[in-house]
Amino acid sequence: MLTKPDVAKMRVLVTGVDGYIGAVLGPRLLEHGVEVVGMDCGFYREGWLYNDARPRPLTFTKDIRRITPTDLEGFRRSRPPCRTVERPAR
Secondary structure (H helix, E strand, C coil), rough: CHHHHCCCCCCCEEECCCCCHHHHHHHHHHHCCCEEEEEEECCCCCHCCCCCCCCCCCEECCCHHCCCCHHCCCCCCCCCCCCCCCCCCC
8 A cells, every 4th residue: 555655756647637537537646646747639628527626737738649758758667568468359
């Protein structure tokens, strides 16, 4: 379990920060003292799902398919990348 000092040191990149889950997750993390940076393509930014006047993370408009290693500088991976498993066709 993370302690408050651990959380205070965290820097989290939230992709899809303007979407259904990200619009709640970003402000929630900020309220808990986490440094949050958001990335979203902005397709749904005009029709905010949660326009609740809570603080919002600094957000960069970029399509996740166009992320470069430079965009990820300053963030570290918290666990190994997931393996892709191909399933046989049925």
